Amino acid sequence: MSDQVLEGLQRLAPELAGEGAGIEGLQRLSGGASMETWAFVLVGRDAREELILRRRTAPMAPEEGRSVSLATEAALITAAHEVGAPVAPLVHLARPEDGLGEAHITRRVAGETLGRKIVTDPRFEAVRPRLARQCGEILAQIHAAPPPPGLKTVDALEELGRYEEVYRKSGAERPILELAFQHLKKIAPPPAPPVLLHGDFRNGNLMIDPEQGVAAVLDWELSHIGDPAEDLGWICVNSWRFGRADLPVGGFGRYQDLLDGYAQAGGREIPLSRVLYWQALGSLKWGVMCLMMYASYANGAESSVERPMIGRRVSETEIDLVTLLENGL
Amino acid sequence: MIEHPKAEELVEAVARWIDSVRPQLGPRDAFLARVASNALSVVRRELQQGPAAEAAAVARLSAILGREGTLGDLNADLCARLRAGEMDAATPGLLAALRANITELIAIDQPSYAPEPG
Numbered sequence: 001m002s003d004q005v006l007e008g009l010q011r012l013a014p015e016l017a018g019e020g021a022g023i024e025g026l027q028r029l030s031g032g033a034s035m036e037t038w039a040f041v042l043v044g045r046d047a048r049e050e051l052i053l054r055r056r057t058a059p060m061a062p063e064e065g066r067s068v069s070l071a072t073e074a075a076l077i078t079a080a081h082e083v084g085a086p087v088a089p090l091v092h093l094a095r096p097e098d099g100l101g102e103a104h105i106t107r108r109v110a111g112e113t114l115g116r117k118i119v120t121d122p123r124f125e126a127v128r129p130r131l132a133r134q135c136g137e138i139l140a141q142i143h144a145a146p147p148p149p150g151l152k153t154v155d156a157l158e159e160l161g162r163y164e165e166v167y168r169k170s171g172a173e174r175p176i177l178e179l180a181f182q183h184l185k186k187i188a189p190p191p192a193p194p195v196l197l198h199g200d201f202r203n204g205n206l207m208i209d210p211e212q213g214v215a216a217v218l219d220w221e222l223s224h225i226g227d228p229a230e231d232l233g234w235i236c237v238n239s240w241r242f243g244r245a246d247l248p249v250g251g252f253g254r255y256q257d258l259l260d261g262y263a264q265a266g267g268r269e270i271p272l273s274r275v276l277y278w279q280a281l282g283s284l285k286w287g288v289m290c291l292m293m294y295a296s297y298a299n300g301a302e303s304s305v306e307r308p309m310i311g312r313r314v315s316e317t318e319i320d321l322v323t324l325l326e327n328g329l
Numbered sequence: 330m331i332e333h334p335k336a337e338e339l340v341e342a343v344a345r346w347i348d349s350v351r352p353q354l355g356p357r358d359a360f361l362a363r364v365a366s367n368a369l370s371v372v373r374r375e376l377q378q379g380p381a382a383e384a385a386a387v388a389r390l391s392a393i394l395g396r397e398g399t400l401g402d403l404n405a406d407l408c409a410r411l412r413a414g415e416m417d418a419a420t421p422g423l424l425a426a427l428r429a430n431i432t433e434l435i436a437i438d439q440p441s442y443a444p445e446p447g
Binding site: 173174175176178179182183186238241243244245246304305306308309312313315316318319320322323324325326327 | 361364365367368371401404405407408411412414417418423424427428431432434435438439441442443444445446447
């Protein structure tokens with residue numbers, strides 16, 4: 001596997017950085033069941049560039065979710081870049097003749113992605129109060145970008161329907177999740193004009209620089225078209241606050257800063273109640289995802305101890321959902 | 330009650346051993362060892378707090394539903410009534426009972442979790 005990647009990149013290097021260019025320091029950063037991430041340095045005659053390769057190692061299983069292809073991901077990164085949102089810019093989308101499979105190469109942006117560090121490490125203390133506003137501004141930019149072809153459009157009721165079906169199939173009987181499904185269906189806001197969404201915009205998928213703040217928005221694979229409040233609500237889900245429950249936006253900021261940044265960068269006006277609705281829907285989704293990770297252990301598909309333990313995180317979403325319901329969601 | 334050692338003591342001993350070998354492990358295994366140690370902490374808390382929490386949850390749900398049964402029966406019955414629209418967030422006492430149940434469950438699952446402020 002590593003040989004195939006190294007060979008492919010060596011062959012591609014002269015095209016990217018001129019004659020005689022090569023690859024150094026190829027290193028696998030992470031690998032899920034179907035996707036690999038590699039870091040390497042592209043060494044040209046007079047420049048070195050740190051790059052990231054993402055490549056799919058197993059065919060996409062459309063029934064497993066709504067992940068987009070890497071070609072669509074590349075188009076999303078480019079679209080976001082063109083409207084000025086911070087991204088790790090696209091360097092190359094792999095073609096069949098590159099021998100890398102389904103893959104793309106982007107620049108490597110320096111910074112921190114670990115949510116817990118971002119909310120607690122003193123290195124980020126100065127930039128933390130600015131992050132929520134920045135997130136609002138960046139979301140307004142993304143939401144104004146023209147969506148690349150091939151993305152699905154999903155509203156609140158469709159999203160609830162999809163997750164309710166997954167929940168039903170799991171066979172779990174959890175009254176708080178049941179109550180949340182029924183309640184959120186009952187009070188679903190009227191659909192808003194749909195926009196391009198990042199789809200997984202949260203602390204953990206943002207590259208944070210201690211001085212500049214948000215240096216890049218990563219992980220575009222869940223991008224789709226829908227209600228702008230979905231992206232704003234997702235970054236407020238308590239499960240991504242990493243212990244700083246008092247700071248609703250990613251564990252680093254306040255709702256008003258997120259909304260102000262959004263409006264100031266030209267975003268449509270969104271009432272806080274709509275953000276809270278999507279935040280609750282987000283907690284519910286994460287609860288169902290935790291149940292699914294447990295299910296993947298229970299049915300024998302995965303054997304790691306991590307999977308069943310994530311199942312014990314369902315209760316965190318339930319306690320948050322009860323609070324949101326008590327607060328009169 | 331089976332003693333010498335109690336189940337809690339066995340769990341504690343295994344957790345301590347995992348923690349003692351963790352520093353010698355590679356990054357992936359060190360991470361999984363931490364998860365394993367956390368899993369044993371959940372088991373220990375469940376052994377200690379689970380029976381009382383379950384009995385209390387059964388009592389609360391029985392009061393709301395006006396019937397008796399195991400926790401599984403009562404949860405299933407409540408889910409069915411919520412789904413049918415016979416009960417909802419406005420049902421008197423329901424949110425309070427669910428809050429009490431989930432508070433005791435999270436004390437077992439993740440006592441350090443900082444919940445959404447009220």
